[in-house]
Amino acid sequence: MVRLRWPHPNVVSVTSDSTIPVKIDDFYPVVPAGGVGSRLWPLSRPDRPKFLIDLLDTGSTLIQDTVARLAPLGSELMVVTGERHAPAVAEQLPALGARDIVTEPSPRDSMAAIALAAALIEHRHGDQIMGSFAADHVIPDAEAFRAVVATAVAAARTGKVVTIGIEPTEPSSAFGYIEAGAELDGTPGAFAVEAFTEKPDEDTAREMLATGRYSWNAGMFVVSTSVLLGHLARLQPTLESGVRALAAAWDGDGRADALAEIWPTLTKIAIDHAIAEPVAAEGGVAMVPGSFAWHDVGDFDSLAALLTPAEDGAVRIGRDAAVSLVDAPGAVIVGGSKPVAVVGIADAVVVDTDEALLVLGRAASQRVKDVNL
Amino acid sequence: MVRLRWPHPNVVSVTSDSTIPVKIDDFYPVVPAGGVGSRLWPLSRPDRPKFLIDLLDTGSTLIQDTVARLAPLGSELMVVTGERHAPAVAEQLPALGARDIVTEPSPRDSMAAIALAAALIEHRHGDQIMGSFAADHVIPDAEAFRAVVATAVAAARTGKVVTIGIEPTEPSSAFGYIEAGAELDGTPGAFAVEAFTEKPDEDTAREMLATGRYSWNAGMFVVSTSVLLGHLARLQPTLESGVRALAAAWDGDGRADALAEIWPTLTKIAIDHAIAEPVAAEGGVAMVPGSFAWHDVGDFDSLAALLTPAEDGAVRIGRDAAVSLVDAPGAVIVGGSKPVAVVGIADAVVVDTDEALLVLGRAASQRVKDVNL
Numbered sequence: 001m002v003r004l005r006w007p008h009p010n011v012v013s014v015t016s017d018s019t020i021p022v023k024i025d026d027f028y029p030v031v032p033a034g035g036v037g038s039r040l041w042p043l044s045r046p047d048r049p050k051f052l053i054d055l056l057d058t059g060s061t062l063i064q065d066t067v068a069r070l071a072p073l074g075s076e077l078m079v080v081t082g083e084r085h086a087p088a089v090a091e092q093l094p095a096l097g098a099r100d101i102v103t104e105p106s107p108r109d110s111m112a113a114i115a116l117a118a119a120l121i122e123h124r125h126g127d128q129i130m131g132s133f134a135a136d137h138v139i140p141d142a143e144a145f146r147a148v149v150a151t152a153v154a155a156a157r158t159g160k161v162v163t164i165g166i167e168p169t170e171p172s173s174a175f176g177y178i179e180a181g182a183e184l185d186g187t188p189g190a191f192a193v194e195a196f197t198e199k200p201d202e203d204t205a206r207e208m209l210a211t212g213r214y215s216w217n218a219g220m221f222v223v224s225t226s227v228l229l230g231h232l233a234r235l236q237p238t239l240e241s242g243v244r245a246l247a248a249a250w251d252g253d254g255r256a257d258a259l260a261e262i263w264p265t266l267t268k269i270a271i272d273h274a275i276a277e278p279v280a281a282e283g284g285v286a287m288v289p290g291s292f293a294w295h296d297v298g299d300f301d302s303l304a305a306l307l308t309p310a311e312d313g314a315v316r317i318g319r320d321a322a323v324s325l326v327d328a329p330g331a332v333i334v335g336g337s338k339p340v341a342v343v344g345i346a347d348a349v350v351v352d353t354d355e356a357l358l359v360l361g362r363a364a365s366q367r368v369k370d371v372n373l
Numbered sequence: 374m375v376r377l378r379w380p381h382p383n384v385v386s387v388t389s390d391s392t393i394p395v396k397i398d399d400f401y402p403v404v405p406a407g408g409v410g411s412r413l414w415p416l417s418r419p420d421r422p423k424f425l426i427d428l429l430d431t432g433s434t435l436i437q438d439t440v441a442r443l444a445p446l447g448s449e450l451m452v453v454t455g456e457r458h459a460p461a462v463a464e465q466l467p468a469l470g471a472r473d474i475v476t477e478p479s480p481r482d483s484m485a486a487i488a489l490a491a492a493l494i495e496h497r498h499g500d501q502i503m504g505s506f507a508a509d510h511v512i513p514d515a516e517a518f519r520a521v522v523a524t525a526v527a528a529a530r531t532g533k534v535v536t537i538g539i540e541p542t543e544p545s546s547a548f549g550y551i552e553a554g555a556e557l558d559g560t561p562g563a564f565a566v567e568a569f570t571e572k573p574d575e576d577t578a579r580e581m582l583a584t585g586r587y588s589w590n591a592g593m594f595v596v597s598t599s600v601l602l603g604h605l606a607r608l609q610p611t612l613e614s615g616v617r618a619l620a621a622a623w624d625g626d627g628r629a630d631a632l633a634e635i636w637p638t639l640t641k642i643a644i645d646h647a648i649a650e651p652v653a654a655e656g657g658v659a660m661v662p663g664s665f666a667w668h669d670v671g672d673f674d675s676l677a678a679l680l681t682p683a684e685d686g687a688v689r690i691g692r693d694a695a696v697s698l699v700d701a702p703g704a705v706i707v708g709g710s711k712p713v714a715v716v717g718i719a720d721a722v723v724v725d726t727d728e729a730l731l732v733l734g735r736a737a738s739q740r741v742k743d744v745n746l
Contacts, residue, residue: 042714324746327737339729341414341744344737345718350730356712357725359732364700364717371714373697 022072027153028128028225029070030117033063033081033089033135034107038369039299042356043334051135052088055297056306057317062297063135064092069142070133071095073149078102078121079135080113099251105263111274112266114221115232115239119247122225129156131222132271137296138306144292152222152288155190160286161231161279162190162222165215166294171205174298176217176272179208180287193285196277215287218294221271228275231284236274242266300349301365304332314342332362395445400526401501401598402443403490406436406454406462406508407480411742412672415729416707424508425461428670429679430690436508437465442515443506444468446522451475451494452508453486472624478636484647485639487594488605488612492620495598502529504595505644510669511679517665525595525661528563533659534604534652535563535595538588540664544578547671549590549645552581553660566658569650588660591667594644601648604657609647615639673722674738677705687715705735 037050044050051063060068063079071077080102081089089101102120104113114132121128131149139145152162165178176199181192196217200208208214232240242262249258267274279285297303307315314323314331321340323333328342336352347362356373410423417423424436433441436452444450452474454462459476463469475493477486487505494501504522512518525535538551549572554565569590573581581587605613615635622631640647652658670676680688687696687704694713696706701715709725720735729746 322746324744326740326743336730338727339746340732341729341741341746342732343740343744344734345721345732348718348732350732352730354711356714357709357723357730359713359715359718359721359723361717367699367716368714370699371697371716373695373712373714 023075024073024129024150024153025075026128027074027149028121028125028130029074029077030114030121030130030132031063031066031070031077031079031135032110032113032117032132033079033085034104034110034113035136037136037298039366040297040303041368041371042353042358043351045355047084049085049136050297052085052092054318055136055303056138061092062138063089066133066135066137067093067096069139069145070131070149073131073146076100078117080104080117081135082107105259108263108266109268110219110271111232111236111239111269112243114271115229115243116246118225118228119243120250122229123244123247124251127224127226129153129222129224130228131220133220134218134296137218137294139292139294141292145290148288148290148292149222151189152220155184155187155286155288156222156224156227158184158187158286159227159284160184160187160190160223161227161275161284162286162288163193163276164218164220164222164290165287166218167289167291168205168209168214168216171202171209172216173199173202173205175199175296177205177208177214178217178287180213180215180289184286187286190286190288192283193280193287196272196280215289216294217272218290218296219272221276222288231275231279235278236267236269238265239267239269239274299365299368300332300334300351300360301362304349304362330362396448397446397502397523397526398448399501400447401494401498401503402447402450403487403494403503403505404436404439404443404450404452404508405483405486405490405505406452406458407483407486408509410509410671412739413670413676414741414744415726415731416724418728420457422458422509423670425458425465427691428509428676429511434465435511436462439506439508439510440466440469442512442518443504443522446504446519449473451490453477453490454508455480478632481636481639482641483592483644484605484609484612484642485616487644488602488609488616489619491598491601492616493623495602496617496620497624500597500599502526502595502597503601504593506593507591507669510591510667512665512667514665518663521661521663521665522595524562525593528557528560528659528661529595529597529600531557531560531659532597532600532657533557533560533563534600534648534657535659535661536566536649537591537593537595537663538660539591539667540662541578541582541587541589544575544582545589546572546575546578548572548669550578550581550587551590551660553586553588553662557659560659563659563661565656566653566660568653569645588662589667590645591669592645594649595661604648604652608651609640609642611638612640612642612647672738672741673705673707673724673733674735677722677735703735 033051037044054061083103086103155162177197179194181194184190246258304315309315317334321337324341326343330347331342332349334351342348349360349362351358406424409419410417427434456476528535550570552567554567557563619631622628677688682688690707694710697714699716703720704715705722707724715721722733722735724731
């Protein structure tokens with residue numbers, strides 16, 4: 001059996017304009033924008049989630065970057081977000097119309113959000129290939145990303161649920177993994193998915209990487225709306241009927257009543273458990289490998305790793321004010337308008353916002369979610 | 374030869390009101406108020422030196438505590454400070470009159486400040502026993518302190534320069550030491566001083582402590598103005614004549630002219646080198662031992678050691694806002710009105726003022742003076 005090996009020979013290499021995909025007529029990008037990013041507190045907060053932040057200090061927010069990366073592929077684009085954040089999303093994305101921002105009255109996990117998007121797209125446009133991509137991931141090479149998405153769209157035309165598998169660069173315990181099988185006949189660059197696995201421990205991840213068959217699961221799904229809603233009708237029928245009823249009422253006068261009646265009844269479940277895992281077990285999921293750099297900037301450690309330290313050794317994010325370091329290698333200084341000194345602590349992360357101050361040992365970055373303020 | 378041994382049998386024990394000294398008619402306390410306290414930045418700053426701060430969060434500043442501790446012993450009291458801080462000193466000590474606050478146009482080290490005080494006191498009142506005590510030391514037991522000062526005043530009447538030696542509680546390398554000889558005839562509780570030593574390293578300090586003859590030099594001097602100025606006339610004659618000329622002009626119209634002419638000519642020297650060391654070598658210095666607790670709160674480590682942690686383990690100084698600790702034992706949180714979280718760093722000191730933010734590993738407290746902002 002032919003199996004995937006990293007680096008994969010089919011991985012797209014962008015060397016000339018001819019390889020850059022242009023608009024795909026029936027492709028419809030969807031960006032679910034949810035989650036707080038609680039390990040990036042106090043930069044992120046419930047009222048200022050990670051996707052609304054200029055996390056890399058580049059002048060644009062993560063959702064702006066995500067939409068800019070996807071927009072060239074489709075004619076339209078849909079963002080699904082919570083009521084609380086819809087005004088900020090609209091403000092940050094002025095090119096989107098009111099129809100393009102789908103507002104959830106309350107969070108009901110990723111399957112409800114993506115299924116509602118699928119039902120709305122199909123109701124408005126008929127069967128389309130939709131692609132769902134999180135609003136808060138960092139992918140510096142947009143062209144390489146779009147080339148992989150184009151391959152995934154081609155695979156989705158065969159009726160598969162297609163996921164994009166990220167080439168692992170380390171045995172991370174922070175991500176779930178996708179186990180690939182043989183390359184699919186007739187769809188070059190797409191592989192059967194044997195299984196999805198939960199986040200492993202680092203030793204297990206190392207063993208998995210040694211096989212050459214595992215990629216990171218970045219939660220990217222490309223699938224036709226009819227295939228997605230068809231699986232949903234079998235596996236989560238109340239969800240399927242619920243989102244179809246919502247979609248039918250959405251663009252008319254009945255939206256508010258339908259939401260009030262139906263939304264609270266929708267099953268709270270992640271797309272991984274509702275669709276990806278059971279359909280993979282049936283042989284219905286394919287994976288397209290992506291070798292582009294991909295970052296789920298989950299905490300201050302991974303954020304700092306993406307940035308270049310200044311001459312004094314400190315990484316600065318969103319800060320112009322003075323920094324003085326005394327025996328403080330590896331400092332990371334985020335925000336704040338006052339001078340900051342760090343003395344006698346290695347790998348200190350100092351995050352100063354208008355609302356709160358965080359002083360963190362970089363190795364403990366995951367524990368920021370335990371702060372109780 | 375009888376030598377001092379710690380704990381000293383003559384150490385004053387305050388057990389009843391009868392042992393508490395009352396006002397001593399010819400005793401004149403002097404408080405030189407200088408020095409920034411650069412290791413307590415940004416709590417202390419050049420425009421807000423240590424002595425003007427409520428360092429222990431008790432509701433009174435160090436100079437207020439110092440003056441309150443000394444005031445019962447004398448009829449008057451004199452503070453010598455720099456021009457920049459005289460307004461704040463006057464504001465913090467409303468009981469002092471304009472004559473009681475002596476303002477230096479520029480810092481010329483401790484001998485000029487103390488000699489000017491001696492000359493002014495003698496010019497105004499004739500020969501007095503003066504006692505000089507730094508404005509920024511912490512002595513919780515004021516009564517025990519005053520009892521030792523009373524013993525020192527009695528010893529000063531014999532014509533000695535008298536210092537108060539603090540019983541060492543550890544082999545500190547942060548202080549100079551006083552080596553004691555035999556107890557003096559006729560002045561119970563006072564000992565000859567063999568020598569003053571500079572700050573030793575810790576091993577040397579340990580050997581010194583083992584002899585039982587060494588006490589900490591806290592820079593406290595009790596001496597009659599005539600004896601002090603007499604030594605000065607021999608050892609630093611231009612300083613002596615300079616401060617006498619300043620004193621003669623001080624309370625009349627000629628002060629500004631005299632200061633402009635004389636002040637810049639005064640020798641810049643510490644009282645230790647100008648008087649204490651050479652006079653000790655001649656046998657003219659006595660030491661009265663003090664067993665009261667004494668703290669030269671020089672840095673955040675020693676400051677935190679004086680305070681009791683809250684239930685969560687963090688020492689708080691000048692702060693009411695919320696603190697959240699995650700794997701952060703031994704935290705010290707100073708000032709600031711925003712919530713603070715410390716995650717994954719032990720013994721972190723966080724000092725948040727309006728002007729700057731310091732994040733410090735407590736063991737590196739001495740290095741705060743190297744901050745360059």
